Amino acid sequence: MSLEQQARPLIRADNFIDGRWVAAQSGKRFAVTDPATGEPITAVADSGPQDARAATDAAAHALPQWRARLPKERAAVLHRWHALILANQDALAALISLEQGKPLAEGRGEVAYGASYVAWFAEEATRIYGDLIPPQQRGKKMSAVKEPVGIVAAITPWNFPLAMIARKIAPALAAGCTVVGKPAEDTPLTALALAQLAHEAGVPAGVLNLIVASRESAVATVADWLADSRVRKITFTGSTPVGKYLARESAGTLKKLSLELGGNAPFIVFDDADLDAAVEGLLAAKFRNGGQTCVCPNRVYVQDGVYERFAARLRERVGALRVGPATHEASQIGPMINLRAVDKIARHVGDALAHGATVLTGGRRLTELGPNYYAPTVLGDASPDMALFSEETFGPVVPLFRFDTEQQACRCRERHAVRSGRVFLQRESAPYRTGIAGAGSGHCRDQRRRLVVGSRAVWRREGIGLRPRRLEIRPRRLSVDQVPLPGRTGMSNDNNRAYPIEIEFPDISAHAEGNTGIAYVHTFDSGVPGPHVMINALTHGNEVCGAIVVDALLRAGLRPRRGTLTLSFANVAAYARFDRARPDAARFVDQDFNRVWTAALLDDLSRTSSELERARQMRPVIDSVDALLDLHSMHEKSAPLIVAGPLDKGIALAVQLGTPATVICDEGHPEGRRMRDYADFGRDVSPKNALLIECGQHWEQSAVTVARDTTARFLLLAGVVDETDLPDGWLMPLPSTMQVVRVTEPVVATSMDFRFAGPYTGLEVVGKAGTVIGWSDGQAVVTPYDDCVLVMPSLRQLRPGVTVVRFGKIEQRIEHA
Numbered sequence: 001m002s003l004e005q006q007a008r009p010l011i012r013a014d015n016f017i018d019g020r021w022v023a024a025q026s027g028k029r030f031a032v033t034d035p036a037t038g039e040p041i042t043a044v045a046d047s048g049p050q051d052a053r054a055a056t057d058a059a060a061h062a063l064p065q066w067r068a069r070l071p072k073e074r075a076a077v078l079h080r081w082h083a084l085i086l087a088n089q090d091a092l093a094a095l096i097s098l099e100q101g102k103p104l105a106e107g108r109g110e111v112a113y114g115a116s117y118v119a120w121f122a123e124e125a126t127r128i129y130g131d132l133i134p135p136q137q138r139g140k141k142m143s144a145v146k147e148p149v150g151i152v153a154a155i156t157p158w159n160f161p162l163a164m165i166a167r168k169i170a171p172a173l174a175a176g177c178t179v180v181g182k183p184a185e186d187t188p189l190t191a192l193a194l195a196q197l198a199h200e201a202g203v204p205a206g207v208l209n210l211i212v213a214s215r216e217s218a219v220a221t222v223a224d225w226l227a228d229s230r231v232r233k234i235t236f237t238g239s240t241p242v243g244k245y246l247a248r249e250s251a252g253t254l255k256k257l258s259l260e261l262g263g264n265a266p267f268i269v270f271d272d273a274d275l276d277a278a279v280e281g282l283l284a285a286k287f288r289n290g291g292q293t294c295v296c297p298n299r300v301y302v303q304d305g306v307y308e309r310f311a312a313r314l315r316e317r318v319g320a321l322r323v324g325p326a327t328h329e330a331s332q333i334g335p336m337i338n339l340r341a342v343d344k345i346a347r348h349v350g351d352a353l354a355h356g357a358t359v360l361t362g363g364r365r366l367t368e369l370g371p372n373y374y375a376p377t378v379l380g381d382a383s384p385d386m387a388l389f390s391e392e393t394f395g396p397v398v399p400l401f402r403f404d405t406e407q408q409a410c411r412c413r414e415r416h417a418v419r420s421g422r423v424f425l426q427r428e429s430a431p432y433r434t435g436i437a438g439a440g441s442g443h444c445r446d447q448r449r450r451l452v453v454g455s456r457a458v459w460r461r462e463g464i465g466l467r468p469r470r471l472e473i474r475p476r477r478l479s480v481d482q483v484p485l486p487g488r489t490g491m492s493n494d495n496n497r498a499y500p501i502e503i504e505f506p507d508i509s510a511h512a513e514g515n516t517g518i519a520y521v522h523t524f525d526s527g528v529p530g531p532h533v534m535i536n537a538l539t540h541g542n543e544v545c546g547a548i549v550v551d552a553l554l555r556a557g558l559r560p561r562r563g564t565l566t567l568s569f570a571n572v573a574a575y576a577r578f579d580r581a582r583p584d585a586a587r588f589v590d591q592d593f594n595r596v597w598t599a600a601l602l603d604d605l606s607r608t609s610s611e612l613e614r615a616r617q618m619r620p621v622i623d624s625v626d627a628l629l630d631l632h633s634m635h636e637k638s639a640p641l642i643v644a645g646p647l648d649k650g651i652a653l654a655v656q657l658g659t660p661a662t663v664i665c666d667e668g669h670p671e672g673r674r675m676r677d678y679a680d681f682g683r684d685v686s687p688k689n690a691l692l693i694e695c696g697q698h699w700e701q702s703a704v705t706v707a708r709d710t711t712a713r714f715l716l717l718a719g720v721v722d723e724t725d726l727p728d729g730w731l732m733p734l735p736s737t738m739q740v741v742r743v744t745e746p747v748v749a750t751s752m753d754f755r756f757a758g759p760y761t762g763l764e765v766v767g768k769a770g771t772v773i774g775w776s777d778g779q780a781v782v783t784p785y786d787d788c789v790l791v792m793p794s795l796r797q798l799r800p801g802v803t804v805v806r807f808g809k810i811e812q813r814i815e816h817a
Contacts, residue, residue: 003104003327004034004041006094010193013044015051015212018058019205025050027606030214032189035101035335036325038371044188047211048609049590052180052224055209059151059178060230062206067148067176071125074174078122081201085115085166085194092162092193097326099187100161101334101372102289104326114163118170125174148176149256150232153225155246156191157237158184158337159292165191168235169198169208180231181210182222186337188212219799220591222246227585229253236260241752245798252582260294264392267297268409271305279313282398287321287376290333291396292341298393299382301401301409311360311400314378318398319361321376324369333396335372344777345374345395348388352379352399355386362396391778499637501580501699505544506551508569518617520569522554526720530563531626533718535711539594539630539675541574541586545695545703546631549711556727560720566621570675573610583699584635584796595672599679622678627653628690629714630675631707633698635796638762640706643692645676647684651740654691655814657713660706661735662763664791666743666806694792705732734816741789741808749802753777760793760805773805783807 013029014021023029024045031040045051066074085092093107102110133142154168165183172179183191195210213221225231226249233256236246243261250257267285269278286296302310324331336342342365349363362377374395382389382399389399403409514521535553537546550567559565569575571593578586590609601607602616622628632643640660644650646667654663668677680686693710696703708730715721723731741763756774766773766788773790774781784807793805 003094003098007091007098007189007193010088010091010095010196011042011189012192012196013042015045015047015055016192016195016199016208016210017051017055018061018209019199022054024048024211025054026608028217030185032099032186033338034098035186035337035372036370038339041099041189044192044212046217047182047213047221048217049220049224051211051213052221053228055180055211056151056225056228056230058206058209059180062204063148063151063178066173066178066204066207069176071128071174071176074176075122075125077202078118078125078170078174081198081203082115082118082122084197084201085111085118088193088197089115092190095190095193096162096187097334099189100158101337102326103331103334104329106289107326110160110163114160114166117163117167121170121174124171128175150177151230152177152179152233152235153222153231154179154181155222155234155236155238156181156183158186159289161187161190162194164237165194169194173203173207177233178207179209180225181208182213182218183210185213185215185218215800219245223249223585226250226255227253227579227582232256233258239752241754241798245752249582249585252579252585262392263294264299264390265295265297266299266301268301268403269303269306269310270406270409271303273306275306275310275313278310279317282314283317283321286398287318287333287396290336292337292394294392296394298399299389299401300398301403303409304402304404307400307402311378311380314398314400315360318376318378321396323366323373323375333376335370336374336395337372339371341394342372342374345393345397347779348386348391348393348395349377349379349397351387352382355383357381357383357386357399360400387778499697499699501583502701503544503548503699503704505575505578506548508547508551508572508575511551511554511569512572516566516621518621520572521566521618521621522568523564523566523621524559525564526560526562528562530560530720531718532564532566532624533560533715533720534566534568534622534625534628535714536568536570536628536630536675538569538571538575539632540592541571541576541588542578542583542698543631543633544575544578544698545633545707547575548704549631549707552708552727553711558721558725561722561725563718563720565715565720566625568618568621570618571611571614573614587797592672594674597673597675597678601672622675626688627714627718628676628681629711630690630692631695631711632692633695633703634762634792635698635794636761636792637697637700638694638792640696640703641694641762641792642710643676643694645682645690645692647682649684649687649689650676650691653689653717655738655740656717657691657710658734658738658816659709659713659732660693661738663738663740664743664806664808665740665811666791736816738814738816739810740812740814741791742811743791743806743808745784745807746803747774747776747781747805747807749776749798749800749804751777751800752798754795754798754804756793756795756805760790762790762792764790765810766790785809 012021014023024047026048028046029043030046031043033040089111092111093104096107096110097104128146130146131144133144135142152172156164169179191210195208198208234246234250235258236243237260240261243259247257267282321332322330323333326334357379358381360378360380362375364375366373366375376396379399382401512519516523535550537550547569550569553567571588574586574588588611591611593611596612596615602619642654642660642663644654644663644665646665651663651665668674676690676692680688681690695706709732712726712730716723754776757772766783767786769783769785771783772780773783789808789810791806791808795804
């Protein structure tokens, strides 16, 4: 019987919300694939913010009754869940191996391992004790009561799809909390199967809610939980950049956090070690789950006196490991999770060879087995200048580093700011004598035991907190997470600085009715022939300078002398959500309003979101506009820009406008079409034209000055008003020169693992081609030509698919008379 046939009774493809299986509200789905073959297993719900909110609503509704249950009643439910997990262990093991790829024996082990957490916390539910505190006054008594935190959001990784979700959900339920969760997009089926078994065990509707989202949808989906004050705790396992993002974005609602982030563990063999035991210990530690765990040793340090003998024995043992699909009982190493993982392994090995390493065994893709297999590999002569020294490989690659003295071994641990799961095989006193024992967690001579009881620290960027494997309690609150969780390391900039809000946000409610039948859209016809000109604000809800300008023009009663004038506020729903504590969160509600402007998307009524509905409302007016000025602002403090598009007509209009001093010509955005490029605006044969102005940083006063100046000049250039019609002081002196910069290529993030090489603010000219300006997934990002202009660098909205910077060439300079 195939793995899929064994697992089929437990496979679910929808979200589990409020005790029911429901499709994503968007109707979208994405494929979950078998890493052994690359073939799809099934298509699961691709959730969005609406689904996350529905899960939170269900959890909030269920919370009062669940936390009011007696601890022994909650314990009984967990014990039934534990029993059902064990009763279905064969199907669960098959499902784990099917979607994650690990050998079936490891899948069975994970079921037992994960089930043990449920059993443990079932017992802990009855041990939530309060405290009696010595009184400070006569006749008074003091006590501390432990209470559930509330709604807990659990976000789990793909490498242990059952164990990780079990040890997040079980303590939360035991404590009386309700849960919203999102398993990893690569391996959601096991988590959904656990939700089905929890439901059968009697977990009430709304107490446990799981949603699934693709890699492209995940950030926007989870962002709803980060912004929702009802969600009181985030527990996350994964990369350091994502952990930082969660911490930053949840700060506005002061959520409790448990973050277990990346690691890059060393393994140290001293010259008096038992080499056979060292080799066997390394095999058990490194090749579990094909090397795809955060505590797998990634750097193996071997003392000179035993290096050659250790390398020879290790080569022989690793070379004999059997690689194959989980259906083969003899398989010891399965496929990697996906092709991206294999590509990273191959890149690390290639980089190591280029820097002088030698392949002792392995070192190649096993394409004859399938798309995602890589041979267990041992590399000799490794050195610190190799990528695998500083980056976590997350695969079956063992690099061997020589060292001479204990002091050198001690220094090796200081080469990394990110460390996790240290393993040591050596004389017992060495860790203490050298200071190596200060690592976050370590083992002398034994890495194979995995216990529910005990404790383990996280260190530096690995995460937050020391979490024992029990319920962590606080006076009047019961925190629910218990252990540091595995993940992968990455790099990002810590440059998402908070800017002061220098301007007041106008109350635009007086303009809500509009005069066109479309809320917040006002159109005025002069009755005299002329163009239809539109000034638009709030394409993004936190870009307030345009709203200040449009509000001022409406309040001043500006009317056109010729042609037609439309003054509009676009994404008012996002603007209404603005919170000074989390100002970046109000950019949009469901999706970027400036990515929906294609006729096909607007015509497809099966697709819906807050932004799409608003675009459809505004579309009839925009279809009639001849000249559009779309007022924007930027995440980072930078010089203002005209973003004119790729067409000559846009560049000519920008030069005629005369300000700001830099005109950016770009092809648009890979995630969708901007309003500036919609329909005839984006056709070179049409006289219709549009400009997008980036006025400055979102909340600086100077951005308002730029918005006023460019709006005034645009209206004068179009001829719909005279200068005397405009408010006093809006027109500013023109810059003496303008430059036109054509964007040649965007740099698009492929993951959360991106950082810049310097504190760029935009319009820097990098003199030499090949200059490193950042790193993406550990690979250098370099300028493609001399005198390369960096356009709008920002990691503020970092996620896969987001442009973090653009490369540009200066095409022309214009002198103003």
